[in-house]
Amino acid sequence: MTDRVIRLQEAPFDYGAECAAFAERAGGAGAVVTFLGLVRNDGGSLTRMEIDHYPGMTEAAIDAIAAEAATRFRLDSLLVLHRTGPMQPGEPIMMVATASRHRAEAFAAAEFLMDYLKSRAPFWKKEHRAEGPIWVAARDADEEALDRWAGGAG
Amino acid sequence: MRVLYFAWVRERIGRPWEDVETTAATPAALADELAAREERYAAAFADRRALRVAVDQRLVDFDAPLEGAREVAFFPPMTGG
Numbered sequence: 001m002t003d004r005v006i007r008l009q010e011a012p013f014d015y016g017a018e019c020a021a022f023a024e025r026a027g028g029a030g031a032v033v034t035f036l037g038l039v040r041n042d043g044g045s046l047t048r049m050e051i052d053h054y055p056g057m058t059e060a061a062i063d064a065i066a067a068e069a070a071t072r073f074r075l076d077s078l079l080v081l082h083r084t085g086p087m088q089p090g091e092p093i094m095m096v097a098t099a100s101r102h103r104a105e106a107f108a109a110a111e112f113l114m115d116y117l118k119s120r121a122p123f124w125k126k127e128h129r130a131e132g133p134i135w136v137a138a139r140d141a142d143e144e145a146l147d148r149w150a151g152g153a154g
Numbered sequence: 155m156r157v158l159y160f161a162w163v164r165e166r167i168g169r170p171w172e173d174v175e176t177t178a179a180t181p182a183a184l185a186d187e188l189a190a191r192e193e194r195y196a197a198a199f200a201d202r203r204a205l206r207v208a209v210d211q212r213l214v215d216f217d218a219p220l221e222g223a224r225e226v227a228f229f230p231p232m233t234g235g
Contacts, residue, residue: 037235051234052160052161052164053160053234054158054160054208054211054227054229056211057208057211057212057227060211060212061211082234093235094234094235114235117234117235118232118233118234118235119231119232119233119234120213121232121234121235122160122208122227122229122232123232123233123234123235124160124161124229124230124232124233124234125233125234135161135162135230135233136233137230137231137233138230138231138232138233
């Protein structure tokens with residue numbers, strides 16, 4: 001059984017503290033992989049970012065993705081933490097953490113989680129820029145990234 | 155049936171959700187009915203390839219059955235992570 005923790009929150013989080021807590025909980029796993037997504041400020045004109053989501057479906061979709069990761073990879077623990085609402089450039093948006101006996105499974109599971117969270121969990125990013133607000137467009141590459149996990153969740 | 159809109163679809167239509175009386179058999183038929191209402195709906199549903207749909211909070215194709223559905227949501231491709 002994989003210990004799974006999923007959190008959705010508006011408030012910023014402390015990546016270092018989350019990593020430490022995860023490593024502590026995963027003690028004995030042998031390998032921990034973490035990923036942090038930050039609010040990028042391409043071109044320097046971003047004043048803030050906002051993440052819209054679909055309450056209810058968001059939790060269900062992340063849960064299904066996490067359950068699929070737990071089936072595909074031998075994981076002791078996994079964590080998915082995603083923010084919603086307004087955030088500032090440079091702030092954390094989301095993180096995933098995976099713990100396994102060996103690093104290969106932990107790395108692969110983290111990539112799997114990221115690929116699916118990007119295009120199968122109902123989040124939408126809106127950038128507020130000096131020149132006006134814009135909804136971030138999905139990239140073909142994000143959709144193509146799912147192909148390597150053919151037959152997967154979501 | 156409750157119909158929800160997210161991201162730019164919500165902004166274009168001007169509301170987050172509404173209850174709709176419909177006998178549409180598929181999300182595609184429902185989208186056609188909504189698009190025929192007013193210009194703002196027509197604008198939101200103009201490019202079906204730019205939209206995704208969920209029925210009872212599960213991603214489905216536009217030709218999936220709607221029978222018995224309580225909730226349908228229209229939104230652009232997701233951009234999480």
